[in-house]
Amino acid sequence: MEFGVFSSGCVLPGYDGDEHRRLLDEVAMVQAAERAGFKYAWATEHHFLDEYSHLSANEVFLGYLAAATSSIHIGSGIFNITPPVNHPARTAERVAMLDHLSGGRFEFGMGRGSSTTEQRGFGIDDPELTREMFDEVVAEFARMWRPGEYPGHDGRFFTMPARTVLPKPYTDPHPPMWVAAGNPSTFRKAARMGLGVLCFTTGTPDTVKPLIELYKDEIRDADPIGGFVNDNVMVTTQLLCLEDGDRARDVATTLGSGYHGSLLFRYLDTFPRPDGVPEWPERLPEPTRADIEATIAGATAPYGTPEEVARAVQAYADAGADQLVFGLLSSTMDRDLATETLETFGAHVLRAFDPDPVHRTTRLREAAVAAR
Numbered sequence: 001m002e003f004g005v006f007s008s009g010c011v012l013p014g015y016d017g018d019e020h021r022r023l024l025d026e027v028a029m030v031q032a033a034e035r036a037g038f039k040y041a042w043a044t045e046h047h048f049l050d051e052y053s054h055l056s057a058n059e060v061f062l063g064y065l066a067a068a069t070s071s072i073h074i075g076s077g078i079f080n081i082t083p084p085v086n087h088p089a090r091t092a093e094r095v096a097m098l099d100h101l102s103g104g105r106f107e108f109g110m111g112r113g114s115s116t117t118e119q120r121g122f123g124i125d126d127p128e129l130t131r132e133m134f135d136e137v138v139a140e141f142a143r144m145w146r147p148g149e150y151p152g153h154d155g156r157f158f159t160m161p162a163r164t165v166l167p168k169p170y171t172d173p174h175p176p177m178w179v180a181a182g183n184p185s186t187f188r189k190a191a192r193m194g195l196g197v198l199c200f201t202t203g204t205p206d207t208v209k210p211l212i213e214l215y216k217d218e219i220r221d222a223d224p225i226g227g228f229v230n231d232n233v234m235v236t237t238q239l240l241c242l243e244d245g246d247r248a249r250d251v252a253t254t255l256g257s258g259y260h261g262s263l264l265f266r267y268l269d270t271f272p273r274p275d276g277v278p279e280w281p282e283r284l285p286e287p288t289r290a291d292i293e294a295t296i297a298g299a300t301a302p303y304g305t306p307e308e309v310a311r312a313v314q315a316y317a318d319a320g321a322d323q324l325v326f327g328l329l330s331s332t333m334d335r336d337l338a339t340e341t342l343e344t345f346g347a348h349v350l351r352a353f354d355p356d357p358v359h360r361t362t363r364l365r366e367a368a369v370a371a372r
Helices: 019-036 058-070 088-101 114-120 129-139 140-145 184-193 205-221 245-252 256-269 289-298 306-318 335-353 360-370
Strands: 002-007 038-042 071-075 106-111 177-183 196-199 233-237 323-326
Touching: 002 019, 002 335, 019 038, 019 058, 019 335, 038 058, 038 323, 058 071, 088 106, 088 140, 129 140, 177 184, 177 289, 184 196, 184 205, 196 205, 205 233, 205 306, 233 289, 245 289, 306 335
Parallel strands: 002 038, 002 323, 038 071, 071 106, 106 177, 177 196, 196 233, 233 323
Antiparallel strands: none
């Protein structure tokens, strides 16, 4: 299993800083993750979601990360590929440019947005239309990246004449392609298209396991829309890994996870709302120490000492996840605590699960090129 970090520019009440400082915290977190041996850094794209995410222009953030790091892969988690938000040719250009500027370290994660606040802000009044937009657009990127002229497109949601889309990607044939997914139908579609899955979930290893199994079964018969099959499932969760287990338990109750969860279901209103989640402005309660003890005992999230965190990581590995990604700063966690957590995880847990210095996406891409 490989590991990454996730940046969202989250600015919660209780965080001792403003959005400027938080964006710089995110950069520092990625640099700390690289030093600790993490392989991936993902950055979200959200718009208009006060407190929940102030990271809107993630292509700018990722370009900065390309210069601020040297080995970690940087990924869009996601670029919104619906044409009213981002024209497909502009997305193809950004991907190729980031591929060049990172020296081939860019990972292209796609999505269609999950918030009507965002969709309606860009003139999309029916969320269901975003499915059709995605289906029209997704196969066009690989065509735009091929040598020579893109023949153009005349569709329902975007039209453009024949043009040469530049630059062409740095990597052969192009960066790894991923899509955000959270339900069985999207996992199945991703597998059939040969796309990796970015699984953004509030669930546990047990809840993601059947989705991963479905994906792994379906991807055997993939008809890839790109130049290779990216057989990969990334799962997001939180992380607090400290040498002192008592301190970890105390700190975990103070990070605003209840408030963050309330914001998630306030804004990401195309997600199913689980039983017990109140309507905003009512909020989920913050976890008690007993709640954290139960989480650690059940190995449902990586909190606690390195040994306790390793048990939770093993549960995700047993569920079949290829990559586990931690959104440390989607909380009130400060830069110093995030760095300590990453260093502790890197020193005591990471290499037991990931001794391979080469990224899985690199191996998959290079094997496909070699098999031509």
